[in-house]
Amino acid sequence: MLRLLSRPAVRLVERYLPDPYIFVLLLTLVASAAAIGVERQSPLAVMRYWGDGFWGLLEFSMQMLLVLVTGFMLANAPPVQRLLTRLATQAGSAPRAILLVTLVSLIASWVNWGFGLVVGALFAKELARQVRVDYRLLVASAYSGFIVWHGGLAGSIPLTIATDGHFTAERIGVIGTGSTIFSLFNLAIVTTLFIVVPLINRLMLPSDEESVYVDPRTLATTPRNQQRSTRPAERLENSQSLAWLVGIPGLLFLLDHFLLRSGGLNLNVVNFLFLFLAIVLHRTPRRLLDSLHEAIKGGAGIVIQFPFYAGIMAIMIDSGLAETLSQSFVSLANADTLPFWSFISAGVLNLFVPSGGGQWAVQAPVMLPAADALGADIPRIAMAVAWGDAWTNLLQPFWALPVLAIAGLKAKDIMGFCLIQLVVTGLIISAGLTFL
Numbered sequence: 001m002l003r004l005l006s007r008p009a010v011r012l013v014e015r016y017l018p019d020p021y022i023f024v025l026l027l028t029l030v031a032s033a034a035a036i037g038v039e040r041q042s043p044l045a046v047m048r049y050w051g052d053g054f055w056g057l058l059e060f061s062m063q064m065l066l067v068l069v070t071g072f073m074l075a076n077a078p079p080v081q082r083l084l085t086r087l088a089t090q091a092g093s094a095p096r097a098i099l100l101v102t103l104v105s106l107i108a109s110w111v112n113w114g115f116g117l118v119v120g121a122l123f124a125k126e127l128a129r130q131v132r133v134d135y136r137l138l139v140a141s142a143y144s145g146f147i148v149w150h151g152g153l154a155g156s157i158p159l160t161i162a163t164d165g166h167f168t169a170e171r172i173g174v175i176g177t178g179s180t181i182f183s184l185f186n187l188a189i190v191t192t193l194f195i196v197v198p199l200i201n202r203l204m205l206p207s208d209e210e211s212v213y214v215d216p217r218t219l220a221t222t223p224r225n226q227q228r229s230t231r232p233a234e235r236l237e238n239s240q241s242l243a244w245l246v247g248i249p250g251l252l253f254l255l256d257h258f259l260l261r262s263g264g265l266n267l268n269v270v271n272f273l274f275l276f277l278a279i280v281l282h283r284t285p286r287r288l289l290d291s292l293h294e295a296i297k298g299g300a301g302i303v304i305q306f307p308f309y310a311g312i313m314a315i316m317i318d319s320g321l322a323e324t325l326s327q328s329f330v331s332l333a334n335a336d337t338l339p340f341w342s343f344i345s346a347g348v349l350n351l352f353v354p355s356g357g358g359q360w361a362v363q364a365p366v367m368l369p370a371a372d373a374l375g376a377d378i379p380r381i382a383m384a385v386a387w388g389d390a391w392t393n394l395l396q397p398f399w400a401l402p403v404l405a406i407a408g409l410k411a412k413d414i415m416g417f418c419l420i421q422l423v424v425t426g427l428i429i430s431a432g433l434t435f436l
Helices: 002-016 020-037 043-053 058-075 078-088 094-111 113-130 135-151 156-161 184-203 232-237 240-260 267-282 285-318 321-330 338-350 356-374 378-394 401-407 411-435
Strands: none
Touching: 002 184, 002 411, 020 043, 020 285, 020 321, 043 285, 058 078, 058 113, 058 267, 058 285, 058 401, 078 094, 078 113, 078 267, 094 113, 094 135, 094 184, 113 135, 113 267, 113 401, 135 156, 135 184, 135 378, 135 401, 135 411, 156 356, 156 378, 184 378, 184 411, 232 285, 240 267, 240 285, 267 285, 285 321, 285 356, 285 401, 321 338, 321 356, 338 356, 338 378, 338 411, 356 378, 378 411, 401 411
């Protein structure tokens, strides 16, 4: 049944979903027109919001580029390649490959979203070398595991409201993760998704005639030059001692961060971990640089598109459009249905503001007073916004860029399958938020 339903979804997306760069240009025009038409902003004001905010995600853009580059270099290291190869040999068939890559991605994304994006994509490539399976669905399955990130250990909204001095602390205080990430309703949603998402991906597996396969040779890693060094500069480039003198202190710094200073896991820490593990495991600077050269080719989409999303976020927030959108959904709610409408509004807003922290900054001033007025459960409302932000990532190609760059695919290749997951996971999450 799902195989039949996925066919028109895949065809629809392949035909009408533009390249992510075109998508962000269209979103820019839509947000601008809405700010002018709905919020009665002047074209000059909207242009200023856009231009002033255009570079607002520079730090995040660099972080995302490093997620791609450092993750690729780590996975391209010989020990990691051997580990992925051994794990991939456990698949044995196309259905098992789909189930395995989805589970690995779900687990990794629940731990940390950046980790999940990279690990899922790289494991999908390794599975494609081992098993004859539809490559589009394989990569889509790897990306679909990303759905759980905001209900996991690195969820930005639950971690924000669990931090002393957060910007809404005067209204709601500090809410521990026992009421959000580790609450019964959230764990039930996560557990259900861990069961259902792999099964849905498995059921969408196309027939052999409809499948799109990839030549495993095109996924091979770049051969490394193993010639003996002759020049002093070459000896430095191929020096294992030099790599380890820098790489091992980096790993010791992380041990100090986690064990002695009780530091947490965030995007900078993940990138630091990936980089210094790659330095050590590649064993020489030359091997690392060869891997870097291969990795950096896929970063163009991140570099060019993230500033446009920063401009869209500025238009949505500064014009008041994001608040108006949130208010329109809140007006339909009562105490029992506010989590559902918070989830839906966050999902819609995420298409324009694909940032968990940015989304909470926009929606908290609307959702929290509504929760107080209606007597709704505030931790549940916060998680509803978090899940809405994660949910429509299955439709929004913004977060798929690192996955697509690693896999060598386009957004239209995987988003048809993700569209089916969007419907199924939306029903699961909204039911869990409303009834559990």
